Structure formats: C-alpha cells, structure tokens
Amino acid sequence: MKTQHIGVFIEQRGGVLHDVGLELLGKARELAEVSKGTVSAFLLGRDISALSDDLIAQGADTVLLADSPVLEPYRLLPYTSVLAQACETCDPDILLFGATRMGVELAPRLAARLRTGLSAHCMDLRLDTEGKLLQMVPGWGGGVVATIRCPDHRPQMATVMPGVMKKLVPTERSGECIHLSVKEDLHRFGPKVLEVHIEEPKEMPxxxxxxxxxxxxxxxxxxxxxxxxxxxxxxxxxxxxxxxxxxxxxxxxxxxxxxxxxxxxxxxxxxxxxxxxxxxxxxxxxxxxxxxxxxxxxxxxxxxxxxxxxxxxxxxxxxxxxxxxxxxxxxxxxxxxxxx
Amino acid sequence: MKRMIVCVKPVPDPNAWDRLQMDPVSKTLIREGIPSVINPLDKHAVEAALEMKDLFGAEVILLSMAPFDAQPVLREVLGMGADRAFLLSDKAFAGSDTLATARILAQGIRNIGEFDLIFCGNFTLDGSTAQVPSQVAEFLDIPNVMHVCDMSILKTESLLLTQKIEQGTVKLEAEPPLLLSFTKEANKPRYISFMEILAAEKRKINIWDNAILNIDETLIGLKGSPTQMADLLLQPKQRKGIRLTGNPEEIARKLADKIHQLGII
Known part of the structure; x- marks a missing residue:
C-alpha cells in the first residue's frame, strides 16, 4: 500500500476550535497508521498558533499554519486561495473537511479550483489495498450507502458530518508547525463581513x-x-x-x-x-x-x-x-x- | 438589477423514497413510479428573485440541468412568475458528479449572457451534497455565499446578507455579480393560483443540448467526473427490537431498569 499524506482542515471561529476538526484528526491518524503515512492539520486564522499543540496531541504530525489578519474572520475567497496554495506546495493525497456551515461552503469551492473530486457527508472512510480512499456516503435519506472513489485526481476530498468520527485522547506526541506564507493582497476578498454574532448556548447541545x-x-x-x-x-x-x-x-x-x-x-x-x-x-x-x-x-x-x-x-x-x-x-x- | 438567474432542480418526491428499489444486477436505483417535484428550497430562491423583479423589474430566468421529462416541473415554477426557463439536457450530461454538473450549469449561465445575481436553494433533497452552488460560482469566478437566511438591498444596490452558522449569524455586505444559496428562513414562497398553473402549462421551455453549450465531452458526464461510484448497497439496519409488554406501569419499570443499566440514572 502506498503511503498516504492526509490533510485535515481545522475549523475555528474566533480562536475556538470546532470539534469536528479534532474528530477528523482521529480518523486521519487511523488511516495514516494503516498506510504508514502522515497527517497534516491545515489551520487558518489570526493569532492562533497556540492551537497547534492541541492538534499535534490529538493526531497531527504537522500543523500547516496560515496566520494573518486577512484570515480573521473566516471569508470564503481568502480561505479558498490560501488552501489552494497550500495544496500545491504540500500535495496531500487526501483532504478532509467537517460538513459544517463553513465546510460545506469552502470544500466545494476549493475542490472546483483544484478540479478534483469531493464527496459529501461521509459516514465512514477507508483505504483500499492500494491506499486509495473509499468514501461511504448515505443517499436517499440513508436508505442506501454508496461507496465513492476519486481514483485519478488529487487530493481526494471528502466532508464528514460532525459527531461521526471519534477524537483521540490527547497524548504526548512530537510534531512540527510550518508557517504558510499568506499574500496580504489576496486580490479579491468577496463579501465584506460586517458582524459575527455568536449566541451563547442556552440549552443542552x-x-x-x-x-x-x-x-x-x-x-x-x-x-x-x-x-x-x-x-x-x-x-x-x-x-x-x-x-x-x-x-x-x-x-x-x-x-x-x-x-x-x-x-x-x-x-x-x-x-x-x-x-x-x-x-x-x-x-x-x-x-x-x-x-x-x-x-x-x-x-x-x-x-x-x-x-x-x-x-x-x-x-x-x-x-x-x-x-x-x-x-x-x-x-x-x-x-x-x-x-x- | 437587470437579470436574475435561478438554478432549480426536479427531485424525486421525498414522500415516496421508501418505495425506492435497487436493480440487483446493474446496481442502479429504480426510480420508476416515483414522481418528481421541484426541490423545496429552490422555491425560496425563486421567491428571492421574484422580489427583485417586483422591486427593480429584473428579468427572472430559470436554469436547470435535468432529463427532458423535467419540463412539467419547470413549467410549474414558471407559474410563480419567472420570465423564461432553460433546460440543459443531453445524454452527454448523464452521470455528471457535482464538479461536472457545475461546469455545465456555468456554461449555461455564460450562454444566457449578462446577469446580476444567481440564486440557488441551499441544498437539494436528493443528493444533499450542497456542493454545486459554490462550484458554479468558482467556474464563473464570482463570489458566493451559502446559508443566506435574510437579504435586503441597500441604496447603493449592494446587498445586506445574513448567513446562518451553527453558533449564530454572520452579517455580510456584498455586491453583484454574486451567487447566493438560500435557506427556508429567507422568505415565504408565493402561492400559485390554479389559473396561473393552467396558464403556465402552455409556456415554452428552451432546451439546450451540448451542440449549443459546446463543452469538451471529456470534461462532463461520467468521463468528466473525478468521483466515481464504486458500489451501492441498500442499507439494512436492524436491531433486536425486543418488545416490552405489560401495563404502562410495568413497561415504565422495565424502561427505567434499562436506563439504570446504561448508567444514566
């Protein structure tokens, strides 16, 4: 089996990690062990380098960090540009996103820019004997399950619903943090963010x-x-x-x-x-x-x-x-x- | 605001999904006997466009990639008040994944010509990938916003948008050209009267095949789709389903025993 370099997009808003990124790191670690490969966490935002240690402790070998004022708050076009550049330089075989509000907007735009395949809402991910990704996707309200492959394009991209994969218990692991260069003049930002309104959860999530x-x-x-x-x-x-x-x-x-x-x-x-x-x-x-x-x-x-x-x-x-x-x-x- | 394009999709009626069957040999789904309806969220996208028509006299154009027999469903949506409809239909489009579908829709939009805004439903009920809107916008090289639950127009003709996220909302200001995907909170689709439905039955649907769109056939359909379906399984989900019997008090005691065993109480 060919070794696989597995990338995970780490979602954060205002410096708070979304659980789904950690859940995907857990799955990515498992796939990396199977293929004797490596796991990279793609972390974008501003003043967020402190989050790197958690990502390494929970499964990442490398944190690819893009830290820039233009990346806070999240905006679709700058995030797409930075991730597209990172994919060109780091060349992941697999790239995973949470099927969150952010992930379902960002992952398809990136997949289209990279002209690669993306499967949605995977319930399970496995590697075949060659190390290629098998993506189990529910259809028709879950009445059927399709196995999707993306044999000839890279990265093989997939989104996974929050709560489907399991986080790893943090352990003492070593890893490195690599800073990605961010062009501050990303030529077009798209819509302007006027306000991000976060509501305190009042009831049990x-x-x-x-x-x-x-x-x-x-x-x-x-x-x-x-x-x-x-x-x-x-x-x-x-x-x-x-x-x-x-x-x-x-x-x-x-x-x-x-x-x-x-x-x-x-x-x-x-x-x-x-x-x-x-x-x-x-x-x-x-x-x-x-x-x-x-x-x-x-x-x-x-x-x-x-x-x-x-x-x-x-x-x-x-x-x-x-x-x-x-x-x-x-x-x-x-x-x-x-x-x- | 002169022209709005709304992407719509006929989907199998979700109320009939439990009748879906699979051909055991070809491993394809047998859709026969399952009626098509317009994807429910698409009606909210049409409504948003019609509001622009009411405000600015903008032309509203429907665009759909679907088989030829989708025409009656499109006519129904025309009845809401849209001006024209284009159906992109060709055997070469069959088997397209979201990337190839977005490429075809984007080419259809280029063929229509200039536009100010493109509207979509936030997801469709059948595939539910929610991937096509962002991908159409990428092919057209215009910005897009998903999860739009409120839209208003500022004097400058820029748009004030509210985007629903898990933890709350994001307020955005955006300028055309732009692609937006709407959630059901965005508006209440207008009612279509019986007379309007009858009148729409005679409306013409413009059909464009790939002779007109002229897309390289290695980039669309099954050949042009990076993702492939390797296998399809009907999902047998079964558990033991032990029936609890007795009077309500006895059943309540047995349920409480189970909840206790699970360590919850």
Missing amino acids: LEKADVVVAGGWGIGNPEGWAILEDLATLLCGAVGATRPPVDEGWVSESRMIGQSGKTVRPRLYMGIGISGMSHHVVGMDESDCIVAVNTNPDAAIFEVSDLAVVGDYREILPPLLKEIRTRLPEGRIDTCELPQ
Missing part, C-alpha cells in the same frame, strides 16, 4: 448529549411535546425531533435529527411517536441504545430499535417519569451540567 429524547408527528400537539422536554430534562439529556414537529413549530429547527439535520450518537436515544423514515434514522442509528415508543406495531422505527414499546406515549411516559424520579438521588435534577 444535541450533538453532545448523552441522552436524546426525540419526538415525531405522533406527539400530536405542543402539550404532548412538553412531556418530552420533561423527560429529557430529568435525564440531563436533549430533545430532538423529526421534520414534522419542526414544521409545526413545536420545537426549533436546531433540534432536527437526520439527513438535513444533525447526527447524534448518544448512549440512549428514545424515539417517541416517530415512524422511522430513513432520512431521520440515518442521523441516530449509531446510538448505543435505541428505544422506540409508537402506537403502530408495524412502525419502521422498531426495526432499528433495541427496545420496542407498542403503545401510546401519553400512557407510557407519565409513569416512566414517576419511576425515574423515585430512582434519582435527591437534588440530582439540579446538577446537570452543560458539556464544554
């Missing part, structure tokens, strides 16, 4: 919750939805949803799980009043334990569940809430902490 209580069309009304919220709160978890509750306005769109929403892999997923259409299932089927409650004994969600309850949530959840309350230590409900 769905992707980080250990427990997800998700509801679907079967919940029926906002009053029913409140029971889900109670159960999620009691378990220090987060509420998730399929599309209908979002369209009905019972819950905000940021809570949507699935193909056009978020990917979750909690220790416990509870699907209440959810039929189990494939475009929802693709966002939750990696959960450790899946429990489903539905009145329809033939609901598709039971096929992907560990525990199945055929019944009306209005009859099942109240006694469940009561049962959990009796088992919780006094005061536990006040001690839930938002993960960092």
Whole structure:
C-alpha cells in the first residue's frame, strides 16, 4: 500500500476550535497508521498558533499554519486561495473537511479550483489495498450507502458530518508547525463581513448529549411535546425531533435529527411517536441504545430499535417519569451540567 | 438589477423514497413510479428573485440541468412568475458528479449572457451534497455565499446578507455579480393560483443540448467526473427490537431498569 499524506482542515471561529476538526484528526491518524503515512492539520486564522499543540496531541504530525489578519474572520475567497496554495506546495493525497456551515461552503469551492473530486457527508472512510480512499456516503435519506472513489485526481476530498468520527485522547506526541506564507493582497476578498454574532448556548447541545429524547408527528400537539422536554430534562439529556414537529413549530429547527439535520450518537436515544423514515434514522442509528415508543406495531422505527414499546406515549411516559424520579438521588435534577 | 438567474432542480418526491428499489444486477436505483417535484428550497430562491423583479423589474430566468421529462416541473415554477426557463439536457450530461454538473450549469449561465445575481436553494433533497452552488460560482469566478437566511438591498444596490452558522449569524455586505444559496428562513414562497398553473402549462421551455453549450465531452458526464461510484448497497439496519409488554406501569419499570443499566440514572 502506498503511503498516504492526509490533510485535515481545522475549523475555528474566533480562536475556538470546532470539534469536528479534532474528530477528523482521529480518523486521519487511523488511516495514516494503516498506510504508514502522515497527517497534516491545515489551520487558518489570526493569532492562533497556540492551537497547534492541541492538534499535534490529538493526531497531527504537522500543523500547516496560515496566520494573518486577512484570515480573521473566516471569508470564503481568502480561505479558498490560501488552501489552494497550500495544496500545491504540500500535495496531500487526501483532504478532509467537517460538513459544517463553513465546510460545506469552502470544500466545494476549493475542490472546483483544484478540479478534483469531493464527496459529501461521509459516514465512514477507508483505504483500499492500494491506499486509495473509499468514501461511504448515505443517499436517499440513508436508505442506501454508496461507496465513492476519486481514483485519478488529487487530493481526494471528502466532508464528514460532525459527531461521526471519534477524537483521540490527547497524548504526548512530537510534531512540527510550518508557517504558510499568506499574500496580504489576496486580490479579491468577496463579501465584506460586517458582524459575527455568536449566541451563547442556552440549552443542552444535541450533538453532545448523552441522552436524546426525540419526538415525531405522533406527539400530536405542543402539550404532548412538553412531556418530552420533561423527560429529557430529568435525564440531563436533549430533545430532538423529526421534520414534522419542526414544521409545526413545536420545537426549533436546531433540534432536527437526520439527513438535513444533525447526527447524534448518544448512549440512549428514545424515539417517541416517530415512524422511522430513513432520512431521520440515518442521523441516530449509531446510538448505543435505541428505544422506540409508537402506537403502530408495524412502525419502521422498531426495526432499528433495541427496545420496542407498542403503545401510546401519553400512557407510557407519565409513569416512566414517576419511576425515574423515585430512582434519582435527591437534588440530582439540579446538577446537570452543560458539556464544554 | 437587470437579470436574475435561478438554478432549480426536479427531485424525486421525498414522500415516496421508501418505495425506492435497487436493480440487483446493474446496481442502479429504480426510480420508476416515483414522481418528481421541484426541490423545496429552490422555491425560496425563486421567491428571492421574484422580489427583485417586483422591486427593480429584473428579468427572472430559470436554469436547470435535468432529463427532458423535467419540463412539467419547470413549467410549474414558471407559474410563480419567472420570465423564461432553460433546460440543459443531453445524454452527454448523464452521470455528471457535482464538479461536472457545475461546469455545465456555468456554461449555461455564460450562454444566457449578462446577469446580476444567481440564486440557488441551499441544498437539494436528493443528493444533499450542497456542493454545486459554490462550484458554479468558482467556474464563473464570482463570489458566493451559502446559508443566506435574510437579504435586503441597500441604496447603493449592494446587498445586506445574513448567513446562518451553527453558533449564530454572520452579517455580510456584498455586491453583484454574486451567487447566493438560500435557506427556508429567507422568505415565504408565493402561492400559485390554479389559473396561473393552467396558464403556465402552455409556456415554452428552451432546451439546450451540448451542440449549443459546446463543452469538451471529456470534461462532463461520467468521463468528466473525478468521483466515481464504486458500489451501492441498500442499507439494512436492524436491531433486536425486543418488545416490552405489560401495563404502562410495568413497561415504565422495565424502561427505567434499562436506563439504570446504561448508567444514566
């Protein structure tokens, strides 16, 4: 197998790393070990060199650092130019991006500039016997999985949804940091950024919750939805949803799980009043334990569940809430902490 | 603002996706019997263009790369109030990945001529790659912005845009020429009356094949696509699905036992 040089784009806004970059470093490290290759982290921004140590500790051999005032805040065209130059000089075989708002805007533009292939929302990445990248991509709402290859163009590019790959535990590793030159006169910057408004998270972020209580069309009304919220709160978890509750306005769109929403892999997923259409299932089927409650004994969600309850949530959840309350230590409900 | 071009795509109706089947020999999906609808987010892009038409009298042109039978779906969108529609259709386009598709759409746009803004939906329901808009903009060498959830026009004719990101929003100021991809928060697509649908049924769709676009055939279709599909598998997802029985209190106790086993309570 040919050794592979694997690049990972490290997303940061305002000096804060997005987890997906670290998750991809974990996967890149694994692919590098298989091919006896190396991992480079592409880090762009201003005054961010302090982040390099974390990237090395979590899997990078080299940090390719572009540190310049023109790279803060993120803008599509300057980032594309710097990455295109870096790809020419460093020549990665593989280049990975998070399928975040930034990644899905930036990766395709870069792929078009480099005239190379890009696959979207990979659920898994492997190397074939020659060391070429196999990209597993869900289609049709997760009903099918396609294996995509990019045999003749470099780099082989892919985006991966946040939460799909696993970060490495930081270890003492050695690595180097190489500064990339940035032309300050990048000839065209494109749109001007007037303001970046970051909102403080007020509730448990769905992707980080250990427990997800998700509801679907079967919940029926906002009053029913409140029971889900109670159960999620009691378990220090987060509420998730399929599309209908979002369209009905019972819950905000940021809570949507699935193909056009978020990917979750909690220790416990509870699907209440959810039929189990494939475009929802693709966002939750990696959960450790899946429990489903539905009145329809033939609901598709039971096929992907560990525990199945055929019944009306209005009859099942109240006694469940009561049962959990009796088992919780006094005061536990006040001690839930938002993960960092 | 004189001319808006809106890229639209017919997609298989998502309500029928569970009927999708795969041909076990050719490993292709059998789409027969699954009706096409316009990609839902594209309607928001059309609405944004029609608002420019209302404000500035701009011409609104629809552009789509799709098989010939996409015409009825395009006519429906014409009924919203667009002026002209171009369908890029040729056997040589079949099998194009996002890079080749973007190359074809960009050539279609060049053939239409001058434009101020190009609008797209933020992603399509079928491929969901969301890659084509950025790639069309790159081929045309114009800036682009994705995830646009609000747009307004300043006196100078520059655009004030709000972009939705995970952690909040970004406000941007941009000038044409520009390509924008819209989310569903951007606007509410206008209602099409029955009379408008009827009237649109007679509208002409301009069809351009590669004899007109004249793109090097090694750069489009399967041959011109850097990515290749190596394998396609129907995804069998199954778990044990142990049924819990009993009265609600008994079921609640069994569920609580499981939650306890998982170390959550």
